[in-house]
Amino acid sequence: MRKYYEFVVEGLIFASGIASIIFVLLIFIFLLKEGLMVFRDVGLFDFLFGKFWYPISEPPRLGILPLILGSLWVTVGATIISVPLGIACAIFIGEIAPGWLREILKAGVELLAAIPSIVLGFIGLVTLVPLVKKFFGLPTGLTAIAGSIMLAFMAMPTIVSIMEDALNAVPKGYREGSIAMGATKWQTIHRIVLPSASSGIIAAVMLGIGRVIGETMAVMMITGNAAVIPHTFFQPVRTMTATIAAEMGETVQGSEHYFALFAIGIVLFAITFLVNLLADLSLHRKPVRA
Amino acid sequence: MCRADMVDPKIQIENVNLYYGTFQALKDVTLNIPEREITAIIGPSGCGKSTLLRCLNRMNDLVSGTKVKGRVMIDGKDIYHASVDLVGLRKKVGMVFQRPNPFPISIFDNVAYGPSIHHLASKRQRSHIVERALSAVDLWESLKDRLSDSALSLSGEQQQRLCIARLVAVEPDVLLMDEPCSALDPIATERIEELMRQLVKDYTIVIVTHNMQQAARVSHRVAYFYLGELIEFGPTEKIFTRPSRQETEDYITGRFG
Ligand SMILES: Nc1ncnc2c1ncn2[C@@H]1O[C@H](COP(=O)(O)OP(=O)(O)OP(=O)(O)O)[C@@H](O)[C@H]1O
Ligand SMILES: [Mg+2]
Numbered sequence: 163m164r165k166y167y168e169f170v171v172e173g174l175i176f177a178s179g180i181a182s183i184i185f186v187l188l189i190f191i192f193l194l195k196e197g198l199m200v201f202r203d204v205g206l207f208d209f210l211f212g213k214f215w216y217p218i219s220e221p222p223r224l225g226i227l228p229l230i231l232g233s234l235w236v237t238v239g240a241t242i243i244s245v246p247l248g249i250a251c252a253i254f255i256g257e258i259a260p261g262w263l264r265e266i267l268k269a270g271v272e273l274l275a276a277i278p279s280i281v282l283g284f285i286g287l288v289t290l291v292p293l294v295k296k297f298f299g300l301p302t303g304l305t306a307i308a309g310s311i312m313l314a315f316m317a318m319p320t321i322v323s324i325m326e327d328a329l330n331a332v333p334k335g336y337r338e339g340s341i342a343m344g345a346t347k348w349q350t351i352h353r354i355v356l357p358s359a360s361s362g363i364i365a366a367v368m369l370g371i372g373r374v375i376g377e378t379m380a381v382m383m384i385t386g387n388a389a390v391i392p393h394t395f396f397q398p399v400r401t402m403t404a405t406i407a408a409e410m411g412e413t414v415q416g417s418e419h420y421f422a423l424f425a426i427g428i429v430l431f432a433i434t435f436l437v438n439l440l441a442d443l444s445l446h447r448k449p450v451r452a
Numbered sequence: 453m454c455r456a457d458m459v460d461p462k463i464q465i466e467n468v469n470l471y472y473g474t475f476q477a478l479k480d481v482t483l484n485i486p487e488r489e490i491t492a493i494i495g496p497s498g499c500g501k502s503t504l505l506r507c508l509n510r511m512n513d514l515v516s517g518t519k520v521k522g523r524v525m526i527d528g529k530d531i532y533h534a535s536v537d538l539v540g541l542r543k544k545v546g547m548v549f550q551r552p553n554p555f556p557i558s559i560f561d562n563v564a565y566g567p568s569i570h571h572l573a574s575k576r577q578r579s580h581i582v583e584r585a586l587s588a589v590d591l592w593e594s595l596k597d598r599l600s601d602s603a604l605s606l607s608g609e610q611q612q613r614l615c616i617a618r619l620v621a622v623e624p625d626v627l628l629m630d631e632p633c634s635a636l637d638p639i640a641t642e643r644i645e646e647l648m649r650q651l652v653k654d655y656t657i658v659i660v661t662h663n664m665q666q667a668a669r670v671s672h673r674v675a676y677f678y679l680g681e682l683i684e685f686g687p688t689e690k691i692f693t694r695p696s697r698q699e700t701e702d703y704i705t706g707r708f709g
Binding site for chain 2: 333335336338339340341342343344345346349353354357358
């Protein structure tokens with residue numbers, strides 16, 4: 163009797179474990195099946211590096227270079243803003259702030275993470291966009307830079323909390339050893355603590371970037387959505403995610419356009435997969451030990 | 453083994469009372485530690501040995517809620533005076549910890565760390581300093597070809613030696629060692645003790661140990677603490693052969709408790 167019980171429980175646990183993998187596989191297969199169809203009509207090279215995205219012209223032109231570059235500009239901008247800020251913030255929370263302030267700041271960062279992205283996008287639209295327009299003297303505030311600033315806010319909680327964990331994981335003995343040698347707090351942080359936590363810091367940055375690349379609603383609301391190749395941060399851009407979100411509803415199922423949107427999904431998937439993989443590798447890189 | 457007179461104490465601890473919040477960890481401790489000798493601090497767990505050691509380089513400052521009363525003089529200067537420069541103090545008074553704690557950087561960088569933060573030498577001179585410091589702890593011959601390896605790849609004993617070399621590189625006066633051998637095997641322990649005998653020619657060494665044989669083997673003087681109080685302080689052979697207090701005798705003969 164007992165044996166059957168064990169068997170059933172084990173089986174159930176095994177099944178639920180397997181289920182998640184199966185779901186991922188099914189999604190992946192579906193994505194591939196739909197997305198790869200587009201290559202009946204356009205070549206891989208023309209798809210990735212084509213300069214024009216006119217999906218409903220006749221015949222449609224399905225080059226996603228403007229979209230890839232749009233995502234790239236917004237992401238690079240968000241990274242440039244959020245990484246130094248996030249690192250500074252994590253150092254302050256983890257190493258410098260006194261106990262009570264640390265708790266407040268950590269709660270604040272968690273709160274920032276809890277704000278739905280649509281809300282952030284909405285707030286960005288009515289506050290940040292006019293500000294960008296005025297500050298840089300642009301015809302419109304709906305630009306890559308507005309998206310970058312907004313996304314930097316979204317990436318911050320990820321970067322800060324993971325990096326803070328990484329700093330926490332640095333053995334106390336390293337800090338004590340350094341302080342006991344007469345190093346100042348700052349010398350200890352930047353010469354000992356940060357290098358010791360480097361793999362965690364890289365992972366934090368990667369996951370932050372992953373969050374930014376995949377973000378949709380907020381960027382759709384504030385980047386202007388013009389599918390043209392951007393030359394500066396001060397132009398409207400359209401990202402891959404925003405394209406899928408905006409166009410999926412109005413395309414005919416089974417059309418070239420429809421397949422192309424799935425193919426964009428594959429490209430996105432590949433990029434985020436790569437970024438997460440890099441994060442994972444650096445997080446689980448074992449320090450050399452004899 | 454030890455000099456009869458104590459004309460020139462390197463460290464004078466005068467009526468030190470130390471509180472962690474409301475808990476008193478050191479009670480009216482007065483102790484003179486002579487120059488270029490090894491002074492061992494012994495006593496049961498929790499009696500305040502580490503606390504006393506950490507008073508001498510003010511590492512207790514890092515623990516919030518710590519209060520120190522009394523004076524600690526090193527070379528005649530009160531290290532708790534408001535004008536004291538902690539960086540300079542800790543350069544002069546180095547500390548070796550119970551668990552070897554080399555930094556997770558290269559062997560060379562570990563030793564060069566002190567000279568670099570204290571701006572002691574140009575980049576070029578640093579390799580000389582590293583060589584001298586590693587030679588002083590007998591690591592140079594075995595490690596000179598792998599200076600760029602991670603310090604974490606070394607054995608426990610080598611790591612502890614490296615931690616000592618790291619201090620030697622900034623030419624301190626005093627070495628504080630808090631149970632430096634407790635993570636090492638007996639053979640490594642013996643070799644570290646031999647190193648201490650070499651180092652004491654140039655440095656004043658204060659060592660905390662739970663190992664009575666170790667105290668007897670390496671130290672010139674022994675201080676026995678119990679519950680934050682200094683019970684007895686004297687030349688090692690006297691403490692181990694004819695202690696004047698019964699408690700001391702009970703502890704060192706293992707009849708304690
Ligand atoms: N940060 C602290 N806050 C409060 N109490 C402390 C703190 N550090 C040590 N103590 C207490 O002070 C007393 C002395 O501690 P200390 O670490 O100096 O003992 P020790 O003699 O070194 O012991 P051991 O042999 O176990 O290392 C102990 O009772 C300990 O509980
Ligand atoms: Mg101790």
